[in-house]
Amino acid sequence: MHGKPHTVSEVMTHAVAAVGRNAPFKDVVTLMEQRKVSAVPVVEGDGRVIGVVSEADLLRKEEFRDSDPDRFTQLRHLDDLAKAGAATAQELMSSPAVTVHPGATLAQAARVMAHRRVKRLPVIDDEGLLKGVVSRSDLLKVFLRDDKELAEEVRHEVVDRLFPLSADHIQVEVAEGVVTLTGWIDGSGLAPVAERLARAVEGVVDVHCLLVPVSARSDLR
Known part of the structure; x- marks a missing residue:
């Protein structure tokens, strides 16, 4: 419609790949590879988003595989080391998730991505339930x-x-x-x-x- 900014609901992906909190590490990796995505929401119950697992979260295991960090390094990287030893989505995920609502404008979603340095945002309703995912490439669709x-x-x-x-x-x-x-x-x-x-x-x-x-x-x- 003329004069109205495009919203996230118009460009987001509705068929979303998501995992439960108890999903094993390898299942998360497999799903992300199959769906060719850089992050997946973690949901519980009827679809409420409780966190997000990204490629960066998964790579902590490889990053610290052969390292033997000293006490100072351990204190500086407590979260990273915890994720390096993670076996489930709950242990891997970043929480609370950075999300956006379907009615947000593309400019608002772009600002959230830039400020929080993320490539994808779960789209949730007022109850926190997952409705879709919007990515950087989705925001660029307006230029088509x-x-x-x-x-x-x-x-x-x-x-x-x-x-x-x-x-x-x-x-x-x-x-x-x-x-x-x-x-x-x-x-x-x-x-x-x-x-x-x-x-x-x-x-x-x-x-x-x-x-x-x-x-x-x-x-x-």
Whole structure:
């Protein structure tokens, strides 16, 4: 729908690979390899998310396999050493899980991933039940929007709203996600606003704003 940010529910994966808290180490590894994912949620009961096991959690076992850390190193890496000796998902998982709700915008989900340095987020409802998973690649799907669709949204949400009297004199072209605005407008004050709003349309890669105030046309005479 025009003007509404895309949400996690629109791009997330619904068929989710998950494990129970008692899942053995090898079963977790096997599932992640089969599903080609870098992390899996850990759930209990009717699907409430209690943690996440990532590749980094699993690699602790290999990282400390041949090491004999001194007392200082042990104290600094208590959690890592505990995971190196883990045999089940509960012992491996990071808890509480970093999650997101289906109604979150893609920008909000991206910020959570960046701040918490994770590649995937379990998507949960208000009861904490698992509804899906959203990954970095899912967030990039917005850039696959068709150029024609982008042009229609820019015209409807930007041009028609900012320039209702001169909209017919403004052209909106989109090629490979790059928006070009050309035409005559009343005054120059709204040109930067138009560029900013067009750039905010999800899926837009860049904006070339070539809007010129009508007064400039008389200056050229």
